[in-house]
Amino acid sequence: MSIVILPDAQHDLLTLQDYMLERWTPELWLKAEDEIFAKLADIDSGLLSGAPVSELAAIGIRDYRTLVTSHHRFLYRQIDSTTYVYAVAGHQQDFQTLLLRRLFQR
Numbered sequence: 001m002s003i004v005i006l007p008d009a010q011h012d013l014l015t016l017q018d019y020m021l022e023r024w025t026p027e028l029w030l031k032a033e034d035e036i037f038a039k040l041a042d043i044d045s046g047l048l049s050g051a052p053v054s055e056l057a058a059i060g061i062r063d064y065r066t067l068v069t070s071h072h073r074f075l076y077r078q079i080d081s082t083t084y085v086y087a088v089a090g091h092q093q094d095f096q097t098l099l100l101r102r103l104f105q106r
Helices: 007-023 026-045 095-104
Strands: 002-005 064-068 072-079 082-090
Touching: 002 007, 002 026, 007 026, 007 082, 026 072, 026 082, 072 095, 082 095
Parallel strands: 002 082
Antiparallel strands: 064 072, 072 082
């Protein structure tokens, strides 16, 4: 199994890192980052499964899922043995707007 963090999600992580480092200590950012990657590893290994995105599940699309950490929320999808990360948001962000923009931009 493998994890692919797509370019938009990579940009999200870098933006969140900048935001958190301006307001928090580097140690707190590293702790948050470790938590994100630990959750992704748990998802990829099958230990965790996030909730389907309710707006998509309502129309029968259940393979896009979201999971919350203590400070962040991310959107992912598993295809075969690969976990694709589409978006990462801080709790202060409007996740629904990010979700819609990300899902329909391509």
